Amino acid sequence: xxxxxxxxxxxxxxxxxxxxxxxxxxxxxxxxxxxxxxxxxxxxxxxxxxxxxxxxxxxxxxxxxxxxxxxxxxxxxxxxxxxxxxxxxxxxxxxxxxxxxxxxxxxxxxxxxxxxx
Amino acid sequence: xxxxxxxxxxxxxxxxxxxxxxxxxxxxxxxxxxxxxxxxxxxxxxxxxxxxxxxxxxxxxxxxxxxxxxxxxxxxxxxxxxxxxxxxxxxxxxxxxxxxxxxxxxxxxxxxxxxxx
DNA sequence: ATCATGCTTAGCCATATGGCTAACTAAGCC
DNA sequence: GGCTTAGTTAGCCATATGGCTAAGCATGAT
Numbered sequence: 628x629x630x631x632x633x634x635x636x637x638x639x640x641x642x643x644x645x646x647x648x649x650x651x652x653x654x655x656x657x658x659x660x661x662x663x664x665x666x667x668x669x670x671x672x673x674x675x676x677x678x679x680x681x682x683x684x685x686x687x688x689x690x691x692x693x694x695x696x697x698x699x700x701x702x703x704x705x706x707x708x709x710x711x712x713x714x715x716x717x718x719x720x721x722x723x724x725x726x727x728x729x730x731x732x733x734x735x736x737x738x739x740x741x742x743x744x
Numbered sequence: 745x746x747x748x749x750x751x752x753x754x755x756x757x758x759x760x761x762x763x764x765x766x767x768x769x770x771x772x773x774x775x776x777x778x779x780x781x782x783x784x785x786x787x788x789x790x791x792x793x794x795x796x797x798x799x800x801x802x803x804x805x806x807x808x809x810x811x812x813x814x815x816x817x818x819x820x821x822x823x824x825x826x827x828x829x830x831x832x833x834x835x836x837x838x839x840x841x842x843x844x845x846x847x848x849x850x851x852x853x854x855x856x857x858x859x860x861x
Numbered sequence: 862a863t864c865a866t867g868c869t870t871a872g873c874c875a876t877a878t879g880g881c882t883a884a885c886t887a888a889g890c891c
Numbered sequence: 892g893g894c895t896t897a898g899t900t901a902g903c904c905a906t907a908t909g910g911c912t913a914a915g916c917a918t919g920a921t
Binding site (some may be wrong): 777778779812 | 866867868869870871
């Protein structure tokens, strides 16, 4: 019943930035060092590091330092809460449409019996 | 190829706030007036209006004024770009895992033939 | 006509976000 | 040792975000 679900906050917010989505797309193809992640963006390293921190805080990415290079990898399961939430919404409004349809059918049946009063 | 996809920016950002997600959840069950939308949140009307504006800008809800009450409704199709993006990511990393598996199988085959040099 | 209701507009305030530079640390290479 | 490379930390700056109050405006009820 997710009183306030902070997970979703972090996930949605992390992906709300095009730079970060680009990073995720890049990482979806395999682990990458921070610099290689930064190059296509044209941004400075500290900036990229902060984006990376956001992704890590959301659980979308893990990083580990090997020597002087830190390599970053995506965590595919991290997307699950998002798809879950979206599926829930879809289920809800489909259910609502079902009820609406039922309501309309009821109206039609009533009409077929002719107006009562 | 979405050079910069602004749609996704707006969608993800709109849903990054728990108040706005709650509104969407409420609206998924049927159209609602602004005040009724505000009541459960405990927030002031102007605040709610701004959240609503964000949702509207993202295309997630539409509103129309009837008399002095504005009623708000969800736009279920608006979620499509999100599920699309998520599906794309999943496809990508599954494809990557496939390649990885292929690579491993190749290694095993090579090993079965014995080290060549 | 008056009043209450429901939204709307304008504007204030604190914090968060996204970019930067500059300076520092740690690893690898000659 | 000394230089280069890859991160890292600290801090500045502009803008965006999320909350509020106060005041305005239009509609529905009396």
